[in-house]
Amino acid sequence: MSDKKFFVTRYKELGWEYEDVKPRQAIRINSINAKEVVVTKRLRSLGIKLGKIPFLKKGYWIRKSKFSVGATSEYLLGLYSIQEAAAQIPATLFTEPEDKMVLDACAAPGGKTVQLADLMRNIGVIIALDVRKRRLTALSNHLERCRVRNTIVYHMDVRQASMLKVKFDRILLDVPCSGNFVTDKDWFKKRTIKDVERNARLQREILTEAAKVLKDDGEIVYATCSLEPEENELNIDWATKNLNLQLEKISCHGEKALTNVFGKKLDSSIEHCRRIWPGQTQGFFICKLKKCGCVQ
Amino acid sequence: MKQIKNFVSRFQTRISLDKNLILKRRDTYFLLNDDLRRLISTDFFCAGTYLGKTRGGKFFPSFNLLRMIAGKKANKVIVDKKTEWLFICGRDIFKKGITGVMGSKRKDDYTLILNQHGECLGFGKILCNLDKAKDGVVIKNILDIGDFLRREKQHA
Numbered sequence: 182m183s184d185k186k187f188f189v190t191r192y193k194e195l196g197w198e199y200e201d202v203k204p205r206q207a208i209r210i211n212s213i214n215a216k217e218v219v220v221t222k223r224l225r226s227l228g229i230k231l232g233k234i235p236f237l238k239k240g241y242w243i244r245k246s247k248f249s250v251g252a253t254s255e256y257l258l259g260l261y262s263i264q265e266a267a268a269q270i271p272a273t274l275f276t277e278p279e280d281k282m283v284l285d286a287c288a289a290p291g292g293k294t295v296q297l298a299d300l301m302r303n304i305g306v307i308i309a310l311d312v313r314k315r316r317l318t319a320l321s322n323h324l325e326r327c328r329v330r331n332t333i334v335y336h337m338d339v340r341q342a343s344m345l346k347v348k349f350d351r352i353l354l355d356v357p358c359s360g361n362f363v364t365d366k367d368w369f370k371k372r373t374i375k376d377v378e379r380n381a382r383l384q385r386e387i388l389t390e391a392a393k394v395l396k397d398d399g400e401i402v403y404a405t406c407s408l409e410p411e412e413n414e415l416n417i418d419w420a421t422k423n424l425n426l427q428l429e430k431i432s433c434h435g436e437k438a439l440t441n442v443f444g445k446k447l448d449s450s451i452e453h454c455r456r457i458w459p460g461q462t463q464g465f466f467i468c469k470l471k472k473c474g475c476v477q
Numbered sequence: 478m479k480q481i482k483n484f485v486s487r488f489q490t491r492i493s494l495d496k497n498l499i500l501k502r503r504d505t506y507f508l509l510n511d512d513l514r515r516l517i518s519t520d521f522f523c524a525g526t527y528l529g530k531t532r533g534g535k536f537f538p539s540f541n542l543l544r545m546i547a548g549k550k551a552n553k554v555i556v557d558k559k560t561e562w563l564f565i566c567g568r569d570i571f572k573k574g575i576t577g578v579m580g581s582k583r584k585d586d587y588t589l590i591l592n593q594h595g596e597c598l599g600f601g602k603i604l605c606n607l608d609k610a611k612d613g614v615v616i617k618n619i620l621d622i623g624d625f626l627r628r629e630k631q632h633a
């Protein structure tokens with residue numbers, strides 16, 4: 182059993198001092214359905230206090246609300262989505278996603294699928310997969326509420342994505358991961374290093390399949406909400422050495438990822454990844470990959 | 478396709494749908510575009526614009542379809558802010574909550590329910606002639622966007 186002390190010690194070794202962080206609610210305006218200024222004005226008129234998230238174009242913190250922001254007419258009409266701030270970053274990293282063939286590999290419950298459709302202005306195609314059938318209903322409801330029109334959803338494990346016989350321009354890998362303590366108060370009680378290792382293996386299998394179905398000039402954005410380097414820097418170091426993928430520089434919230442993990446020196450390009458330690462947001466890890474020879 | 482047309486006609490309007498782009502999966506209907514049509518395989522879960530489903534011979538529309546009808550000249554009722562919220566909570570509509578009527582005011586006709594911003598909140602059935610009714614419930618709630626919350630609770 183790996184307890185809280187075990188993980189907190191690891192974080193310290195990686196350069197971060199553990200602190201208790203409370204999750205902050207955030208929303209993202211669905212600009213295909215309404216103008217940002219209109220939605221924020223309507224929410225403010227309901228007495229909801231909003232704060233612009235400085236590192237996001239369409240993201241706002243909910244500073245104060247007397248009722249659930251998931252039960253307003255504006256929410257039910259798809260004018261905004263409730264989406265954690267760090268989780269809003271990955272979809273924004275793709276180059277010109279509009280009119281592209283996009284794979285959302287682990288899509289349910291659909292927050293990022295809706296965001297991709299918004300960024301694509303409902304043009305192009307998103308193929309959204311998820312292996313958990315129960316969660317596909319939540320995904321389809323989310324797509325209907327937010328008026329997404331350019332998506333095909335399959336009940337499928339991304340590790341079988343080759344069966345679709347489609348090559349993708351953009352692939353979002355918001356992979357299943359161990360999560361972090363900010364969004365799960367029992368995280369330290371539940372998680373062991375064995376879980377982390379098991380998830381890391383699954384993530385490598387997903388990366389491998391994604392590399393197969395990626396077009397030569399395509400992009401993969403890989404994201405986890407895990408703080409564990411096995412699921413982040415170590416996996417990406419492995420991917421760049423084994424899958425003919427190269428990291429691209431990204432400009433977004435977060436600090437440079439670790440290039441030295443518990444004494445193991447990683448490729449210097451790993452610093453192009455972004456690691457977000459819990460604070461303003463939950464913990465997060467993000468990077469963007471391209472096939473070798475196609476990095477600009 | 479016929480069921481969709483019949484449903485739409487109850488709002489005294491028509492919408493043109495390309496039947497080659499409508500896909501039926503079991504009892505559900507989806508409207509695709511050319512790109513989706515070209516790519517889709519038979520085992521999809523959902524795709525494009527969900528239009529509605531049939532159960533026991535009856536058609537249940539999606540909010541996408543209601544929005545498409547709302548974009549046309551059709552039976553519509555505009556309600557005030559308080560009535561908007563009550564309607565979303567599943568309540569019927571009182572005459573005093575109505576601020577505008579377009580199209581039919583006849584008993585038994587279907588009408589879309591719009592808020593002050595012209596956004597479609599759902600639809601209902603007119604219970605009595607809207608001109609003659611003095612007060613009380615005049616439109617029965619059949620479907621409202623609060624359904625999304627009910628679905629979330631159902632699947633939680």
